[in-house]
Every structure is written in structure tokens, then in C-alpha cells.
Amino acid sequence: xTPSPAAAAPLAGPEPLIDSHAHFYHAGAGRADWKAxxxxxxxxxxxxxxxxxxxxxxxxxxxSSPTYFPSPADVTAGNNAMLELxxxxxxxxxxxxxxxxxxxxxxxxxxxxxxxxxxxxxKLLASRRADxxxxxxxxxxxxxxxxxxxxxxxxxxxxEWPSQEISDGAxxxxxxxxxxxxxxxxxxIGGGGDYMHTFPxxxxxxxxxxxxxxxxxxxxxxxxxxxxxxxxxLLWGCDLTMDTGLAKLRALDAVGLDADGLADIxxxxxxxxxxxxxxxxxxxx
Amino acid sequence: MTVDxxxxxxxxxxxxxxxxxxxxxxxxxxxxxxxxxxxxYLPAAFHRDPTPxxxxxxxxxxxxxxxxxxxxxxxxxxxxxxxxxxxxxxxxAPAIRVYPPQWGLGPHDAGMRELAIAAGxxxxxxxxxxxxxxxxxxxxxxxxxxxxxxAIRSLAxxxxxxxxxxxxxxxxxxxxxxxxxxxxxQQRVFWDISxxxxxxxDHLAKxxxxxxxxxxxxxxxxxxxxxxxxxxxxxxxxxxxxxxRMADASxxxxxxxxxxxx
Numbered sequence: 125x126t127p128s129p130a131a132a133a134p135l136a137g138p139e140p141l142i143d144s145h146a147h148f149y150h151a152g153a154g155r156a157d158w159k160a161x162x163x164x165x166x167x168x169x170x171x172x173x174x175x176x177x178x179x180x181x182x183x184x185x186x187x188s189s190p191t192y193f194p195s196p197a198d199v200t201a202g203n204n205a206m207l208e209l210x211x212x213x214x215x216x217x218x219x220x221x222x223x224x225x226x227x228x229x230x231x232x233x234x235x236x237x238x239x240x241x242x243x244x245x246x247k248l249l250a251s252r253r254a255d256x257x258x259x260x261x262x263x264x265x266x267x268x269x270x271x272x273x274x275x276x277x278x279x280x281x282x283x284e285w286p287s288q289e290i291s292d293g294a295x296x297x298x299x300x301x302x303x304x305x306x307x308x309x310x311x312x313i314g315g316g317g318d319y320m321h322t323f324p325x326x327x328x329x330x331x332x333x334x335x336x337x338x339x340x341x342x343x344x345x346x347x348x349x350x351x352x353x354x355x356x357x358l359l360w361g362c363d364l365t366m367d368t369g370l371a372k373l374r375a376l377d378a379v380g381l382d383a384d385g386l387a388d389i390x391x392x393x394x395x396x397x398x399x400x401x402x403x404x405x406x407x408x409x
Numbered sequence: 410m411t412v413d414x415x416x417x418x419x420x421x422x423x424x425x426x427x428x429x430x431x432x433x434x435x436x437x438x439x440x441x442x443x444x445x446x447x448x449x450y451l452p453a454a455f456h457r458d459p460t461p462x463x464x465x466x467x468x469x470x471x472x473x474x475x476x477x478x479x480x481x482x483x484x485x486x487x488x489x490x491x492x493x494x495x496x497x498x499x500x501x502a503p504a505i506r507v508y509p510p511q512w513g514l515g516p517h518d519a520g521m522r523e524l525a526i527a528a529g530x531x532x533x534x535x536x537x538x539x540x541x542x543x544x545x546x547x548x549x550x551x552x553x554x555x556x557x558x559x560a561i562r563s564l565a566x567x568x569x570x571x572x573x574x575x576x577x578x579x580x581x582x583x584x585x586x587x588x589x590x591x592x593x594x595q596q597r598v599f600w601d602i603s604x605x606x607x608x609x610x611d612h613l614a615k616x617x618x619x620x621x622x623x624x625x626x627x628x629x630x631x632x633x634x635x636x637x638x639x640x641x642x643x644x645x646x647x648x649x650x651x652x653x654r655m656a657d658a659s660x661x662x663x664x665x666x667x668x669x670x671x
Binding site for chain 1: 424425426427440542543545546606607608609610611613631632633634635637638640641642644645647
């Protein structure tokens with residue numbers, strides 16, 4: 125089998141498309157191919173038809189402090205790299221400011237600094253369990269400035285594993301119930317763990333919005349997400365695998381999701397969640 | 410011709426699968442423009458004796474034989490496996506499925522090597538499954554673990570007749586096996602692309618460049634995974650690889666020495 129012929133039209137169609145869960149790398153990320161990976165994201169984004177990549181940099185990605193427990197210095201360096209990228213790619217890149225809630229003063233200052241420079245959301249990495257009180261001041265600031273919080277989640281996590289704190293849908297729902305004015309994006313239902321636990325865990329917490337990203341492409345996952353939460357609660361995204369992102373768009377089409385639902389997932393829900401005017405090339409009717 | 414070498418029918422013990430039926434599979438193949446599929450019977454991986462499952466598989470696929478080829482399950486530690494292998498050949502199976510982790514067979518099991526040779530001499534590939542699900546979501550009774558790279562290397566080294574189709578492997582495992590084999594042994598192993606990452610990490614592109622596209626075959630792992638994924642991965646290859654040609658699975662069964670001699 126050979127790939128389909130290259131076409132001028134985007135593989136996912138011409139309608140707006142917002143990737144609500146993207147990452148970029150930088151020179152301090154500890155990998156020699158960091159620029160090639162960034163270029164590959166843009167290359168695939170062009171081919172798929174991604175209008176905006178809403179992205180974060182996760183500190184040094186483990187090079188000088190752990191990916192999920194980044195030091196304040198690495199947090200700042202990563203956010204600076206992300207700000208520079210946003211400045212270079214104004215037409216197609218938007219920014220989550222990454223923070224580590226174990227350093228409250230630094231986290232709050234970093235949010236203010238980066239939002240003033242253009243960031244439109246906050247990224248949390250499970251450096252602390254999602255329902256920990258240390259997240260409360262961050263959630264309060266997020267609500268005040270209308271910034272959605274993208275929280276890393278391991279679906280239905282029931283015990284300790286190395287490298288990150290426990291944080292699953294039930295944990296995030298507890299935080300979201302304490303902060304009903306804030307919006308939370310539950311990261312990557314396809315990113316590992318049992319997503320079938322996540323849907324009932326958040327269904328009664330309407331300010332939690334799962335994103336579809338991740339390498340997991342289990343049949344039944346998308347159908348269950350739409351059936352239980354509705355297309356109005358879901359965001360499209362890729363995270364580390366853009367091929368699965370494209371496959372999920374095609375699968376949503378194949379399972380018969382109507383045009384309204386598809387537009388919600390592709391971009392309209394994101395346009396509603398993020399601060400007004402974040403995506404000028406997309407328009408909410 | 411596009412052949413999905415990694416399709417299954419039947420239920421999965423650890424989660425509900427939407428309609429894992431052969432007539433649905435044919436509709437999916439039509440929708441995805443896939444010509445044929447090699448099809449196994451999913452419950453057989455978890456049965457002690459796969460024989461009854463093979464009978465179910467052959468009956469279910471018989472009306473759809475033009476599109477769906479049976480891939481029976483044969484375990485080499487079960488009495489009269491040689492007869493089961495003969496039955497598979499008689500049924501026109503292009504391959505047999507084996508599940509050594511689920512059967513508790515280690516990476517250097519002599520029976521597995523004997524079966525791999527016997528299947529190859531009859532013109533059938535041995536189809537291996539690295540995993541059905543991501544490690545992080547498995548049921549607490551699902552303790553078999555992933556197929557190891559060592560097990561694949563051991564089978565690839567068993568003899569000239571061996572043809573392996575390894576499904577659901579990722580980049581690291583593929584590289585560990587490939588570069589741990591001689592050039593001749595490497596020619597005995599084909600990999601399906603159902604679990605290989607695309608951009609931005611571009612694992613599939615890197616493997617095409619380093620190992621060669623001709624070592625890969627098209628596979629989806631339907632009904633466990635979205636059929637759309639491998640084609641999306643191919644559609645997103647960098648421009649210089651867009652004309653790369655993978656192996657033609659429909660020709661694999663004719664490439665064994667025994668069949669060539671015939």
C-alpha cells in the first residue's frame with residue numbers, strides 16, 4: 125500500500141481545527157532533534173489542516189529536572205521558549221503557561237507574566253495530585269482571568285507509579301467542583317489508563333472538558349465519550365501523536381457525528397473555553 | 410492490493426467491543442478501501458484449547474471468503490498441533506496466530522520454534538501479537554504481559570523457512586529485534602504498522618528510512634483499534650517517503666522455501 129496522493133486540500137477538511145493539546149521542544153530540552161520534531165509538528169499540522177496549535181513546553185523535558193516535576197528555573201526557561209515560538213508563529217501557535225503548583229509564588233507570578241505576554245491557558249503536569257489544595261490559588265487565578273487549565277491525567281489511576289503524582293478524572297472533578305467558575309481540560313483520554321472510568325467520573329462536573337488526544341485509538345472510546353458527555357464537552361487534540369489525531373477525526377465522521385457536533389469538537393468548544401479573541405482565524409457564530 | 414494482516418472477530422474478555430462481526434468487518438474494509446483481511450478469532454487467545462475457536466472462525470468466514478482469510482490459532486504445547494496446522498493449511502490460511510505470553514511459553518520455547526518452522530514449510534507465516542491493549546489500562550486479571558523482543562529474535566533465528574508477521578509493536582521493539590538479527594534473519598520478519606507512532610516523533614518515517622518500508626505490512630488490529638489509524642499515519646509521512654512501498658502481504662505466503670520449491 126502506498127500513501128494517498130498528496131492533495132492541496134487539508135486531509136481533515138477546510139473547516140477550522142484547533143489542536144488543544146500540543147507540545148514543542150527547545151534547545152534546553154535535552155534532545156538533539158528538537159527542532160526537527162517541532163518542524164514535523166508544523167508539517168503534519170499543515171497537511172491535516174490545523175488552524176491553531178495550542179501548545180506548552182514542559183520545562184526541560186527531564187533534562188535538568190523531571191518532566192512532570194519541573195524546577196522553577198526549568199519552568200521559566202520552557203515558558204520563555206514557548207513565548208518566543210508564539211512570537212515567531214503568531215498565525216498558528218497559542219500558548220499554555222506551564223507551572224509547578226509546589227512553588228505557589230513562582231507559579232502565580234509565572235501565570236501573570238506569561239498571560240500578559242499572550243498565553244491563553246495554564247498547563248499543569250500532575251506535579252501535585254489534581255485535587256490537592258495547592259492547586260486552589262491557581263484555579264482561582266484561572267477563573268479570574270478566564271484561562272482554561274489543561275491538567276495532565278492518567279485515566280483511572282489507582283496506585284503510585286514513578287515519575288508523576290496520581291491524578292485521574294475523579295481527582296480533577298473534585299478540584300473542578302471547588303472552582304465552578306474555572307474551566308478544566310482533562311488531558312488525553314487516549315493517553316493511557318482506563319478512559320471508561322473517566323467519563324462517568326466527570327459527567328456531572330460540567331466545567332471539565334476532556335480532550336481526545338493521545339496515542340490510544342481504542343474502538344468504542346470516541347463513541348462512549350460522545351454518548352456520555354456529548355460533543356459539546358469534548359476538545360480535539362493530538363499531544364504526541366498526530367496520526368491518531370487525524371484518525372480520530374475520520375472516525376468521528378465515520379460513526380455519524382453530525383456537522384454541529386463535529387464543529388464543536390474541531391474548534392467551537394475551544395473557541396468558547398479560551399479567552400475571547402484567542403483564535404481570530406476561527407469565528408463563533 | 411491492500412491487505413489488513415491484523416484483523417480479528419469475536420469478543421474481548423476485558424472490555425466491550427462494538428460489533429466485532431465478520432459482516433461488519435467487510436463493511437469497514439469497503440469504507441476504508443482495504444481489499445482483504447487476515448482474520449483471527451479473538452477469544453482463542455484466552456482459551457486453553459484453541460481448536461473449537463478455529464472451527465467457529467472457519468464457519469464465520471466461509472461466506473465471506475473472497476475478502477476474509479482465516480488465521481487459525483495453534484499452540485505448540487497442545488496435543489496434535491500438527492493436525493491443527495494441517496487443517497489450517499487445508500483451509501487456505503495465509504498464516505497462523507500464536508500467543509506465547511498468554512500461554513506462559515518463554516522466549517526460547519522449543520515448541521514455538523518447531524511450530525514456526527513447520528508453518529513456514531507449509532507456506533504459512535506465524536503471526537505474533539505484542540499486545541492487545543496499552544499496559545496502563547489492562548484489567549487486573551490480564552497479567553500475561555507484552556511479547557518480548559527476545560521471543561521474536563528466537564523465532565526469527567529458528568530456520569530459513571520461518572516467516573513472522575509481528576503485530577502491534579512500537580519503534581523500540583522493532584529496532585531491538587531488527588538490529589539483533591543477521592541480514593538473512595531480518596528478511597524473515599515483517600511488522601504491521603498498527604501501533605507505530607507518526608508525526609511529530611515520526612517513528613514510522615524513521616523506520617522506513619533505517620530498516621526499509623519493505624519490512625512493513627498494513628495492519629489495523631480491528632476491532633480493538635480504529636481502522637483509520639494506519640492510513641492516517643501513511644498519509645502524514647514526509648514528502649520524500651510518500652512513494653515508499655511496503656511489503657505486499659498477499660504475496661507473503663508464497664515466499665517460503667517450501668512453496669518456492671513446489
